[in-house]
Amino acid sequence: MPAKPLQFYLDAIEQADLPGVEALRVAWLGRNGTLTDALRQLASLEPEHRRQVGQELNRLKQAVEQHLAQRQQQLAADALRLRLASEAVDLSLPGEPVAVGHPHPLALIQDRLVSIFVAMGFAVAVGPEVEDDWHNFEALNFPHDHPARDMQDSFSLAAGGWLLRTHTSPVQIRAMQLSAPRPLRIIAPGRVYRRDDDATHATSFHQIEALVIDQAVSMAHLKATVATFARTLFGQDVPLRFRPSYFPFTEPSAELDVGCLFCQQAGCALCKMSGWLEVLGSGMVHPKVLTAGGYDPEQVSGFAFGVGIERLAMLYYQIPDVRLLLEGDLRFLSQF
Ligand SMILES: [Zn+2]
Structure with a gap:
Protein backbone atom coordinates (compact mmCIF):
# COMPACT_ATOMS: atom_id res chain seq x y z
CA MET A 1 0.00 0.00 0.00
CA GLU A 87 -6.34 14.61 44.12
CA ALA A 88 -5.97 16.03 47.61
CA VAL A 89 -2.80 14.71 49.31
CA ASP A 90 -3.15 14.24 53.08
CA LEU A 91 0.33 14.72 54.51
CA SER A 92 -0.86 13.78 58.02
CA LEU A 93 -1.57 10.14 57.03
CA PRO A 94 0.80 7.58 58.65
CA GLY A 95 3.65 6.48 56.37
CA GLU A 96 4.50 3.00 55.13
CA PRO A 97 6.41 1.16 57.90
CA VAL A 98 10.09 0.56 57.05
CA ALA A 99 11.60 -2.80 58.08
CA VAL A 100 14.41 -2.15 60.57
CA GLY A 101 16.96 -4.80 61.50
CA HIS A 102 18.02 -5.71 65.03
CA PRO A 103 21.07 -7.27 66.72
CA HIS A 104 21.94 -10.91 66.00
CA PRO A 105 21.34 -13.25 68.99
CA LEU A 106 25.14 -13.66 69.34
CA ALA A 107 25.53 -9.89 69.61
CA LEU A 108 22.60 -9.77 72.08
CA ILE A 109 24.13 -12.39 74.37
CA GLN A 110 27.60 -10.78 74.12
CA ASP A 111 26.12 -7.40 75.11
CA ARG A 112 24.32 -9.11 78.00
CA LEU A 113 27.56 -10.77 79.21
CA VAL A 114 29.53 -7.54 78.91
CA SER A 115 26.92 -5.61 80.90
CA ILE A 116 26.94 -8.26 83.67
CA PHE A 117 30.73 -8.04 84.02
CA VAL A 118 30.89 -4.27 83.68
CA ALA A 119 28.39 -4.08 86.57
CA MET A 120 30.88 -6.16 88.61
CA GLY A 121 33.66 -3.66 87.87
CA PHE A 122 35.38 -5.28 84.89
CA ALA A 123 36.81 -3.21 82.02
CA VAL A 124 36.54 -4.42 78.39
CA ALA A 125 39.85 -5.23 76.64
CA VAL A 126 40.36 -6.16 72.99
CA GLY A 127 43.28 -7.61 71.04
CA PRO A 128 44.23 -8.52 67.46
CA GLU A 129 42.74 -11.60 65.73
CA VAL A 130 46.07 -12.21 63.96
CA GLU A 131 48.53 -13.24 66.67
CA ASP A 132 52.08 -14.46 67.03
CA ASP A 133 53.00 -17.81 68.53
CA TRP A 134 54.33 -16.24 71.74
CA HIS A 135 51.10 -14.42 72.71
CA ASN A 136 48.80 -17.24 71.55
CA PHE A 137 50.72 -20.21 73.05
CA GLU A 138 54.16 -19.66 74.58
CA ALA A 139 53.24 -16.97 77.12
CA LEU A 140 50.15 -18.98 78.12
CA ASN A 141 52.26 -21.99 79.11
CA PHE A 142 51.22 -24.23 76.23
CA PRO A 143 53.82 -27.01 76.04
CA HIS A 144 55.41 -27.51 72.62
CA ASP A 145 53.64 -30.84 72.16
CA HIS A 146 50.21 -29.51 73.12
CA PRO A 147 47.67 -30.53 70.43
CA ALA A 148 46.39 -26.94 70.14
CA ARG A 149 49.78 -26.01 68.64
CA ASP A 150 49.33 -28.59 65.90
CA MET A 151 48.86 -27.37 62.33
CA GLN A 152 45.65 -29.39 62.38
CA ASP A 153 44.11 -27.13 64.99
CA SER A 154 45.17 -23.59 64.14
CA PHE A 155 45.18 -21.52 60.97
CA SER A 156 48.78 -20.50 60.29
CA LEU A 157 49.48 -17.55 58.02
CA ALA A 158 52.21 -18.13 55.45
CA ALA A 159 54.37 -15.16 56.41
CA GLY A 160 56.36 -14.60 59.59
CA GLY A 161 54.91 -17.25 61.93
CA TRP A 162 51.58 -15.44 62.39
CA LEU A 163 48.38 -17.33 63.08
CA LEU A 164 44.69 -16.63 63.63
CA ARG A 165 44.22 -16.65 67.41
CA THR A 166 42.76 -19.92 68.67
CA HIS A 167 41.32 -18.31 71.81
CA THR A 168 40.84 -14.88 73.40
CA SER A 169 43.52 -15.67 76.04
CA PRO A 170 46.36 -13.76 74.27
CA VAL A 171 44.40 -10.61 75.20
CA GLN A 172 45.19 -11.55 78.84
CA ILE A 173 48.92 -11.34 78.10
CA ARG A 174 48.60 -8.04 76.21
CA ALA A 175 46.48 -6.52 79.01
CA MET A 176 48.95 -7.71 81.68
CA GLN A 177 51.89 -6.21 79.79
CA LEU A 178 50.07 -2.86 79.70
CA SER A 179 49.07 -2.92 83.40
CA ALA A 180 51.83 -4.66 85.37
CA PRO A 181 52.49 -4.22 88.25
CA ARG A 182 49.09 -2.59 88.92
CA PRO A 183 45.92 -4.66 89.68
CA LEU A 184 43.89 -5.76 86.66
CA ARG A 185 40.24 -6.68 86.12
CA ILE A 186 39.23 -7.18 82.47
CA ILE A 187 36.96 -9.12 80.16
CA ALA A 188 37.94 -9.79 76.54
CA PRO A 189 35.14 -10.69 74.12
CA GLY A 190 36.02 -11.60 70.54
CA ARG A 191 36.19 -13.93 67.57
CA VAL A 192 38.55 -16.92 67.51
CA TYR A 193 39.53 -19.48 64.85
CA ARG A 194 40.18 -23.23 64.86
CA ARG A 195 40.63 -25.76 62.11
CA ASP A 196 37.81 -27.96 63.41
CA ASP A 197 35.83 -29.64 60.69
CA ASP A 198 33.28 -31.83 62.45
CA ALA A 199 29.53 -31.35 62.63
CA THR A 200 29.40 -29.66 66.02
CA HIS A 201 32.35 -27.23 65.66
CA ALA A 202 32.65 -24.19 63.38
CA THR A 203 35.98 -22.85 62.12
CA SER A 204 35.19 -19.48 63.68
CA PHE A 205 33.37 -18.75 66.90
CA HIS A 206 33.30 -16.29 69.81
CA GLN A 207 34.63 -16.35 73.34
CA ILE A 208 34.57 -14.06 76.31
CA GLU A 209 37.47 -14.22 78.70
CA ALA A 210 37.90 -12.71 82.17
CA LEU A 211 41.10 -11.99 84.11
CA VAL A 212 41.59 -10.60 87.62
CA ILE A 213 45.03 -9.92 89.13
CA ASP A 214 45.57 -8.39 92.54
CA GLN A 215 47.15 -9.11 95.91
CA ALA A 216 45.75 -12.22 97.65
CA VAL A 217 43.23 -13.18 94.98
CA SER A 218 41.99 -16.67 95.82
CA MET A 219 39.84 -19.52 94.50
CA ALA A 220 37.04 -18.14 96.70
CA HIS A 221 37.02 -14.92 94.62
CA LEU A 222 36.89 -17.01 91.45
CA LYS A 223 33.98 -19.13 92.68
CA ALA A 224 32.00 -16.11 93.86
CA THR A 225 32.53 -14.26 90.57
CA VAL A 226 31.52 -17.10 88.22
CA ALA A 227 28.59 -18.08 90.45
CA THR A 228 27.33 -14.48 90.45
CA PHE A 229 27.70 -14.40 86.68
CA ALA A 230 25.88 -17.74 86.13
CA ARG A 231 23.03 -16.83 88.50
CA THR A 232 22.59 -13.38 86.93
CA LEU A 233 22.34 -14.97 83.49
CA PHE A 234 20.39 -18.17 84.20
CA GLY A 235 18.46 -17.27 87.37
CA GLN A 236 19.17 -17.31 91.10
CA ASP A 237 17.96 -20.90 91.53
CA VAL A 238 20.09 -22.57 88.85
CA PRO A 239 22.13 -25.49 90.33
CA LEU A 240 25.91 -24.98 89.99
CA ARG A 241 28.86 -27.32 90.41
CA PHE A 242 32.64 -26.99 90.10
CA ARG A 243 34.56 -29.84 88.57
CA PRO A 244 38.40 -30.17 88.61
CA SER A 245 39.87 -29.78 85.14
CA TYR A 246 43.11 -29.04 83.30
CA PHE A 247 44.19 -25.97 81.31
CA PRO A 248 47.83 -25.10 80.56
CA PHE A 249 47.47 -21.48 81.73
CA THR A 250 45.72 -22.07 85.08
CA GLU A 251 46.63 -24.14 88.16
CA PRO A 252 44.44 -25.39 89.76
CA SER A 253 41.75 -25.42 87.05
CA ALA A 254 38.01 -26.04 87.32
CA GLU A 255 35.00 -26.17 85.05
CA LEU A 256 31.62 -24.76 86.00
CA ASP A 257 28.50 -26.78 85.17
CA VAL A 258 24.91 -25.57 85.47
CA GLY A 259 21.92 -27.85 86.01
CA CYS A 260 20.47 -28.75 82.58
CA LEU A 261 18.13 -25.96 81.49
CA PHE A 262 16.36 -28.21 79.00
CA CYS A 263 15.30 -31.09 81.26
CA GLN A 264 15.60 -29.57 84.78
CA GLN A 265 18.19 -32.29 85.49
CA ALA A 266 15.87 -35.18 84.64
CA GLY A 267 18.32 -36.23 81.88
CA CYS A 268 18.03 -35.50 78.14
CA ALA A 269 20.05 -35.80 74.93
CA LEU A 270 21.51 -32.29 75.29
CA CYS A 271 23.04 -32.99 78.72
CA LYS A 272 23.89 -36.57 77.63
CA MET A 273 21.55 -37.80 80.40
CA SER A 274 23.86 -36.32 83.07
CA GLY A 275 21.57 -33.46 84.16
CA TRP A 276 24.51 -31.01 83.87
CA LEU A 277 25.76 -28.66 81.11
CA GLU A 278 29.35 -27.39 80.89
CA VAL A 279 29.38 -23.59 80.86
CA LEU A 280 32.89 -22.30 81.44
CA GLY A 281 36.51 -23.17 82.09
CA SER A 282 38.38 -21.38 84.88
CA GLY A 283 41.30 -21.47 87.25
CA MET A 284 44.01 -19.63 89.14
CA VAL A 285 46.48 -17.97 86.76
CA HIS A 286 49.62 -20.13 86.38
CA PRO A 287 52.77 -18.46 87.85
CA LYS A 288 54.52 -18.80 84.46
CA VAL A 289 51.69 -16.83 82.82
CA LEU A 290 51.91 -14.10 85.47
CA THR A 291 55.65 -13.89 84.83
CA ALA A 292 55.16 -13.73 81.05
CA GLY A 293 52.71 -10.85 81.58
CA GLY A 294 55.24 -8.90 83.67
CA TYR A 295 53.90 -9.68 87.18
CA ASP A 296 55.76 -11.17 90.13
CA PRO A 297 53.92 -14.38 91.19
CA GLU A 298 55.36 -13.89 94.69
CA GLN A 299 53.55 -10.55 95.00
CA VAL A 300 50.21 -11.09 93.22
CA SER A 301 47.82 -13.86 92.23
CA GLY A 302 44.93 -13.99 89.82
CA PHE A 303 42.07 -15.98 88.36
CA ALA A 304 40.80 -16.31 84.81
CA PHE A 305 37.86 -17.92 83.05
CA GLY A 306 36.49 -18.18 79.54
CA VAL A 307 33.20 -19.15 77.91
CA GLY A 308 32.06 -19.86 74.37
CA ILE A 309 29.47 -17.27 73.37
CA GLU A 310 27.73 -19.56 70.84
CA ARG A 311 27.35 -22.21 73.53
CA LEU A 312 25.99 -19.70 76.05
CA ALA A 313 23.55 -18.33 73.45
CA MET A 314 22.30 -21.87 72.79
CA LEU A 315 21.77 -22.45 76.52
CA TYR A 316 20.30 -19.01 77.21
CA TYR A 317 17.83 -19.01 74.32
CA GLN A 318 17.44 -22.84 74.39
CA ILE A 319 18.51 -23.22 70.75
CA PRO A 320 19.08 -26.90 69.94
CA ASP A 321 21.41 -26.53 66.89
CA VAL A 322 24.46 -24.22 66.64
CA ARG A 323 24.05 -23.98 62.86
CA LEU A 324 20.92 -21.86 63.36
CA LEU A 325 23.19 -19.15 64.77
CA LEU A 326 25.48 -19.23 61.74
CA GLU A 327 23.14 -19.58 58.77
CA GLY A 328 21.56 -16.11 58.65
CA ASP A 329 18.01 -17.45 58.16
CA LEU A 330 15.71 -14.47 58.82
CA ARG A 331 12.80 -16.72 59.87
CA PHE A 332 14.99 -17.79 62.80
CA LEU A 333 16.75 -14.49 63.50
CA SER A 334 13.56 -12.39 63.54
CA GLN A 335 12.40 -14.29 66.67
CA PHE A 336 14.91 -12.46 68.88
ZN1 LIG B 1 19.15 -32.25 80.11
Whole structure:
Protein backbone atom coordinates (compact mmCIF):
# COMPACT_ATOMS: atom_id res chain seq x y z
CA MET A 1 0.00 0.00 0.00
CA PRO A 2 1.53 3.37 -0.96
CA ALA A 3 2.29 5.79 1.86
CA LYS A 4 0.03 8.81 2.40
CA PRO A 5 1.25 12.45 2.64
CA LEU A 6 2.74 13.54 6.00
CA GLN A 7 -0.23 15.75 6.85
CA PHE A 8 -2.53 12.70 6.91
CA TYR A 9 -0.44 11.18 9.71
CA LEU A 10 -0.10 14.46 11.63
CA ASP A 11 -3.88 15.01 11.63
CA ALA A 12 -4.50 11.51 12.99
CA ILE A 13 -1.84 11.93 15.71
CA GLU A 14 -3.26 15.32 16.74
CA GLN A 15 -6.68 13.75 17.43
CA ALA A 16 -5.46 10.61 19.24
CA ASP A 17 -5.66 10.05 23.00
CA LEU A 18 -2.99 8.13 24.95
CA PRO A 19 -4.09 4.57 23.98
CA GLY A 20 -4.85 5.92 20.47
CA VAL A 21 -1.23 7.04 20.00
CA GLU A 22 -0.01 3.54 20.76
CA ALA A 23 -2.62 2.02 18.39
CA LEU A 24 -1.44 4.34 15.58
CA ARG A 25 2.19 3.40 16.21
CA VAL A 26 1.31 -0.28 15.84
CA ALA A 27 -0.84 0.32 12.76
CA TRP A 28 1.89 2.27 10.94
CA LEU A 29 5.22 1.19 12.35
CA GLY A 30 4.51 -2.25 13.88
CA ARG A 31 5.77 -5.45 12.31
CA ASN A 32 2.80 -5.49 9.89
CA GLY A 33 2.28 -1.71 9.89
CA THR A 34 1.55 0.13 6.64
CA LEU A 35 4.81 2.12 6.62
CA THR A 36 6.83 -0.98 7.52
CA ASP A 37 5.08 -2.75 4.66
CA ALA A 38 5.78 0.10 2.19
CA LEU A 39 9.47 -0.02 3.09
CA ARG A 40 9.46 -3.78 2.61
CA GLN A 41 8.00 -3.37 -0.90
CA LEU A 42 10.88 -1.10 -2.03
CA ALA A 43 12.69 -4.25 -3.12
CA SER A 44 10.21 -4.75 -5.96
CA LEU A 45 10.79 -1.26 -7.49
CA GLU A 46 13.04 -0.43 -10.44
CA PRO A 47 16.54 0.46 -9.15
CA GLU A 48 16.36 4.08 -10.43
CA HIS A 49 13.10 4.68 -8.50
CA ARG A 50 14.09 2.72 -5.46
CA ARG A 51 16.68 5.22 -4.18
CA GLN A 52 14.42 8.30 -4.38
CA VAL A 53 11.29 6.60 -3.02
CA GLY A 54 13.32 4.99 -0.24
CA GLN A 55 14.70 8.35 0.91
CA GLU A 56 11.24 9.92 0.97
CA LEU A 57 9.74 6.98 2.84
CA ASN A 58 12.47 7.06 5.47
CA ARG A 59 12.04 10.80 6.02
CA LEU A 60 8.29 10.28 6.38
CA LYS A 61 8.81 7.41 8.83
CA GLN A 62 11.18 9.47 10.98
CA ALA A 63 8.77 12.43 11.06
CA VAL A 64 5.87 10.15 12.06
CA GLU A 65 7.95 8.50 14.82
CA GLN A 66 8.97 11.88 16.20
CA HIS A 67 5.40 13.25 16.28
CA LEU A 68 4.04 10.10 17.89
CA ALA A 69 6.63 10.41 20.69
CA GLN A 70 5.91 14.12 21.21
CA ARG A 71 2.16 13.53 21.38
CA GLN A 72 2.60 10.69 23.84
CA GLN A 73 4.79 12.82 26.13
CA GLN A 74 2.36 15.71 25.98
CA LEU A 75 -0.68 13.52 26.78
CA ALA A 76 1.12 11.83 29.72
CA ALA A 77 2.11 15.22 31.17
CA ASP A 78 -1.47 16.52 30.79
CA ALA A 79 -2.85 13.42 32.54
CA LEU A 80 -0.43 13.80 35.46
CA ARG A 81 -1.23 17.51 35.86
CA LEU A 82 -4.95 16.70 35.86
CA ARG A 83 -4.53 13.95 38.46
CA LEU A 84 -2.44 16.14 40.80
CA ALA A 85 -4.97 18.97 40.50
CA SER A 86 -7.95 16.72 41.35
CA GLU A 87 -6.34 14.61 44.12
CA ALA A 88 -5.97 16.03 47.61
CA VAL A 89 -2.80 14.71 49.31
CA ASP A 90 -3.15 14.24 53.08
CA LEU A 91 0.33 14.72 54.51
CA SER A 92 -0.86 13.78 58.02
CA LEU A 93 -1.57 10.14 57.03
CA PRO A 94 0.80 7.58 58.65
CA GLY A 95 3.65 6.48 56.37
CA GLU A 96 4.50 3.00 55.13
CA PRO A 97 6.41 1.16 57.90
CA VAL A 98 10.09 0.56 57.05
CA ALA A 99 11.60 -2.80 58.08
CA VAL A 100 14.41 -2.15 60.57
CA GLY A 101 16.96 -4.80 61.50
CA HIS A 102 18.02 -5.71 65.03
CA PRO A 103 21.07 -7.27 66.72
CA HIS A 104 21.94 -10.91 66.00
CA PRO A 105 21.34 -13.25 68.99
CA LEU A 106 25.14 -13.66 69.34
CA ALA A 107 25.53 -9.89 69.61
CA LEU A 108 22.60 -9.77 72.08
CA ILE A 109 24.13 -12.39 74.37
CA GLN A 110 27.60 -10.78 74.12
CA ASP A 111 26.12 -7.40 75.11
CA ARG A 112 24.32 -9.11 78.00
CA LEU A 113 27.56 -10.77 79.21
CA VAL A 114 29.53 -7.54 78.91
CA SER A 115 26.92 -5.61 80.90
CA ILE A 116 26.94 -8.26 83.67
CA PHE A 117 30.73 -8.04 84.02
CA VAL A 118 30.89 -4.27 83.68
CA ALA A 119 28.39 -4.08 86.57
CA MET A 120 30.88 -6.16 88.61
CA GLY A 121 33.66 -3.66 87.87
CA PHE A 122 35.38 -5.28 84.89
CA ALA A 123 36.81 -3.21 82.02
CA VAL A 124 36.54 -4.42 78.39
CA ALA A 125 39.85 -5.23 76.64
CA VAL A 126 40.36 -6.16 72.99
CA GLY A 127 43.28 -7.61 71.04
CA PRO A 128 44.23 -8.52 67.46
CA GLU A 129 42.74 -11.60 65.73
CA VAL A 130 46.07 -12.21 63.96
CA GLU A 131 48.53 -13.24 66.67
CA ASP A 132 52.08 -14.46 67.03
CA ASP A 133 53.00 -17.81 68.53
CA TRP A 134 54.33 -16.24 71.74
CA HIS A 135 51.10 -14.42 72.71
CA ASN A 136 48.80 -17.24 71.55
CA PHE A 137 50.72 -20.21 73.05
CA GLU A 138 54.16 -19.66 74.58
CA ALA A 139 53.24 -16.97 77.12
CA LEU A 140 50.15 -18.98 78.12
CA ASN A 141 52.26 -21.99 79.11
CA PHE A 142 51.22 -24.23 76.23
CA PRO A 143 53.82 -27.01 76.04
CA HIS A 144 55.41 -27.51 72.62
CA ASP A 145 53.64 -30.84 72.16
CA HIS A 146 50.21 -29.51 73.12
CA PRO A 147 47.67 -30.53 70.43
CA ALA A 148 46.39 -26.94 70.14
CA ARG A 149 49.78 -26.01 68.64
CA ASP A 150 49.33 -28.59 65.90
CA MET A 151 48.86 -27.37 62.33
CA GLN A 152 45.65 -29.39 62.38
CA ASP A 153 44.11 -27.13 64.99
CA SER A 154 45.17 -23.59 64.14
CA PHE A 155 45.18 -21.52 60.97
CA SER A 156 48.78 -20.50 60.29
CA LEU A 157 49.48 -17.55 58.02
CA ALA A 158 52.21 -18.13 55.45
CA ALA A 159 54.37 -15.16 56.41
CA GLY A 160 56.36 -14.60 59.59
CA GLY A 161 54.91 -17.25 61.93
CA TRP A 162 51.58 -15.44 62.39
CA LEU A 163 48.38 -17.33 63.08
CA LEU A 164 44.69 -16.63 63.63
CA ARG A 165 44.22 -16.65 67.41
CA THR A 166 42.76 -19.92 68.67
CA HIS A 167 41.32 -18.31 71.81
CA THR A 168 40.84 -14.88 73.40
CA SER A 169 43.52 -15.67 76.04
CA PRO A 170 46.36 -13.76 74.27
CA VAL A 171 44.40 -10.61 75.20
CA GLN A 172 45.19 -11.55 78.84
CA ILE A 173 48.92 -11.34 78.10
CA ARG A 174 48.60 -8.04 76.21
CA ALA A 175 46.48 -6.52 79.01
CA MET A 176 48.95 -7.71 81.68
CA GLN A 177 51.89 -6.21 79.79
CA LEU A 178 50.07 -2.86 79.70
CA SER A 179 49.07 -2.92 83.40
CA ALA A 180 51.83 -4.66 85.37
CA PRO A 181 52.49 -4.22 88.25
CA ARG A 182 49.09 -2.59 88.92
CA PRO A 183 45.92 -4.66 89.68
CA LEU A 184 43.89 -5.76 86.66
CA ARG A 185 40.24 -6.68 86.12
CA ILE A 186 39.23 -7.18 82.47
CA ILE A 187 36.96 -9.12 80.16
CA ALA A 188 37.94 -9.79 76.54
CA PRO A 189 35.14 -10.69 74.12
CA GLY A 190 36.02 -11.60 70.54
CA ARG A 191 36.19 -13.93 67.57
CA VAL A 192 38.55 -16.92 67.51
CA TYR A 193 39.53 -19.48 64.85
CA ARG A 194 40.18 -23.23 64.86
CA ARG A 195 40.63 -25.76 62.11
CA ASP A 196 37.81 -27.96 63.41
CA ASP A 197 35.83 -29.64 60.69
CA ASP A 198 33.28 -31.83 62.45
CA ALA A 199 29.53 -31.35 62.63
CA THR A 200 29.40 -29.66 66.02
CA HIS A 201 32.35 -27.23 65.66
CA ALA A 202 32.65 -24.19 63.38
CA THR A 203 35.98 -22.85 62.12
CA SER A 204 35.19 -19.48 63.68
CA PHE A 205 33.37 -18.75 66.90
CA HIS A 206 33.30 -16.29 69.81
CA GLN A 207 34.63 -16.35 73.34
CA ILE A 208 34.57 -14.06 76.31
CA GLU A 209 37.47 -14.22 78.70
CA ALA A 210 37.90 -12.71 82.17
CA LEU A 211 41.10 -11.99 84.11
CA VAL A 212 41.59 -10.60 87.62
CA ILE A 213 45.03 -9.92 89.13
CA ASP A 214 45.57 -8.39 92.54
CA GLN A 215 47.15 -9.11 95.91
CA ALA A 216 45.75 -12.22 97.65
CA VAL A 217 43.23 -13.18 94.98
CA SER A 218 41.99 -16.67 95.82
CA MET A 219 39.84 -19.52 94.50
CA ALA A 220 37.04 -18.14 96.70
CA HIS A 221 37.02 -14.92 94.62
CA LEU A 222 36.89 -17.01 91.45
CA LYS A 223 33.98 -19.13 92.68
CA ALA A 224 32.00 -16.11 93.86
CA THR A 225 32.53 -14.26 90.57
CA VAL A 226 31.52 -17.10 88.22
CA ALA A 227 28.59 -18.08 90.45
CA THR A 228 27.33 -14.48 90.45
CA PHE A 229 27.70 -14.40 86.68
CA ALA A 230 25.88 -17.74 86.13
CA ARG A 231 23.03 -16.83 88.50
CA THR A 232 22.59 -13.38 86.93
CA LEU A 233 22.34 -14.97 83.49
CA PHE A 234 20.39 -18.17 84.20
CA GLY A 235 18.46 -17.27 87.37
CA GLN A 236 19.17 -17.31 91.10
CA ASP A 237 17.96 -20.90 91.53
CA VAL A 238 20.09 -22.57 88.85
CA PRO A 239 22.13 -25.49 90.33
CA LEU A 240 25.91 -24.98 89.99
CA ARG A 241 28.86 -27.32 90.41
CA PHE A 242 32.64 -26.99 90.10
CA ARG A 243 34.56 -29.84 88.57
CA PRO A 244 38.40 -30.17 88.61
CA SER A 245 39.87 -29.78 85.14
CA TYR A 246 43.11 -29.04 83.30
CA PHE A 247 44.19 -25.97 81.31
CA PRO A 248 47.83 -25.10 80.56
CA PHE A 249 47.47 -21.48 81.73
CA THR A 250 45.72 -22.07 85.08
CA GLU A 251 46.63 -24.14 88.16
CA PRO A 252 44.44 -25.39 89.76
CA SER A 253 41.75 -25.42 87.05
CA ALA A 254 38.01 -26.04 87.32
CA GLU A 255 35.00 -26.17 85.05
CA LEU A 256 31.62 -24.76 86.00
CA ASP A 257 28.50 -26.78 85.17
CA VAL A 258 24.91 -25.57 85.47
CA GLY A 259 21.92 -27.85 86.01
CA CYS A 260 20.47 -28.75 82.58
CA LEU A 261 18.13 -25.96 81.49
CA PHE A 262 16.36 -28.21 79.00
CA CYS A 263 15.30 -31.09 81.26
CA GLN A 264 15.60 -29.57 84.78
CA GLN A 265 18.19 -32.29 85.49
CA ALA A 266 15.87 -35.18 84.64
CA GLY A 267 18.32 -36.23 81.88
CA CYS A 268 18.03 -35.50 78.14
CA ALA A 269 20.05 -35.80 74.93
CA LEU A 270 21.51 -32.29 75.29
CA CYS A 271 23.04 -32.99 78.72
CA LYS A 272 23.89 -36.57 77.63
CA MET A 273 21.55 -37.80 80.40
CA SER A 274 23.86 -36.32 83.07
CA GLY A 275 21.57 -33.46 84.16
CA TRP A 276 24.51 -31.01 83.87
CA LEU A 277 25.76 -28.66 81.11
CA GLU A 278 29.35 -27.39 80.89
CA VAL A 279 29.38 -23.59 80.86
CA LEU A 280 32.89 -22.30 81.44
CA GLY A 281 36.51 -23.17 82.09
CA SER A 282 38.38 -21.38 84.88
CA GLY A 283 41.30 -21.47 87.25
CA MET A 284 44.01 -19.63 89.14
CA VAL A 285 46.48 -17.97 86.76
CA HIS A 286 49.62 -20.13 86.38
CA PRO A 287 52.77 -18.46 87.85
CA LYS A 288 54.52 -18.80 84.46
CA VAL A 289 51.69 -16.83 82.82
CA LEU A 290 51.91 -14.10 85.47
CA THR A 291 55.65 -13.89 84.83
CA ALA A 292 55.16 -13.73 81.05
CA GLY A 293 52.71 -10.85 81.58
CA GLY A 294 55.24 -8.90 83.67
CA TYR A 295 53.90 -9.68 87.18
CA ASP A 296 55.76 -11.17 90.13
CA PRO A 297 53.92 -14.38 91.19
CA GLU A 298 55.36 -13.89 94.69
CA GLN A 299 53.55 -10.55 95.00
CA VAL A 300 50.21 -11.09 93.22
CA SER A 301 47.82 -13.86 92.23
CA GLY A 302 44.93 -13.99 89.82
CA PHE A 303 42.07 -15.98 88.36
CA ALA A 304 40.80 -16.31 84.81
CA PHE A 305 37.86 -17.92 83.05
CA GLY A 306 36.49 -18.18 79.54
CA VAL A 307 33.20 -19.15 77.91
CA GLY A 308 32.06 -19.86 74.37
CA ILE A 309 29.47 -17.27 73.37
CA GLU A 310 27.73 -19.56 70.84
CA ARG A 311 27.35 -22.21 73.53
CA LEU A 312 25.99 -19.70 76.05
CA ALA A 313 23.55 -18.33 73.45
CA MET A 314 22.30 -21.87 72.79
CA LEU A 315 21.77 -22.45 76.52
CA TYR A 316 20.30 -19.01 77.21
CA TYR A 317 17.83 -19.01 74.32
CA GLN A 318 17.44 -22.84 74.39
CA ILE A 319 18.51 -23.22 70.75
CA PRO A 320 19.08 -26.90 69.94
CA ASP A 321 21.41 -26.53 66.89
CA VAL A 322 24.46 -24.22 66.64
CA ARG A 323 24.05 -23.98 62.86
CA LEU A 324 20.92 -21.86 63.36
CA LEU A 325 23.19 -19.15 64.77
CA LEU A 326 25.48 -19.23 61.74
CA GLU A 327 23.14 -19.58 58.77
CA GLY A 328 21.56 -16.11 58.65
CA ASP A 329 18.01 -17.45 58.16
CA LEU A 330 15.71 -14.47 58.82
CA ARG A 331 12.80 -16.72 59.87
CA PHE A 332 14.99 -17.79 62.80
CA LEU A 333 16.75 -14.49 63.50
CA SER A 334 13.56 -12.39 63.54
CA GLN A 335 12.40 -14.29 66.67
CA PHE A 336 14.91 -12.46 68.88
ZN1 LIG B 1 19.15 -32.25 80.11
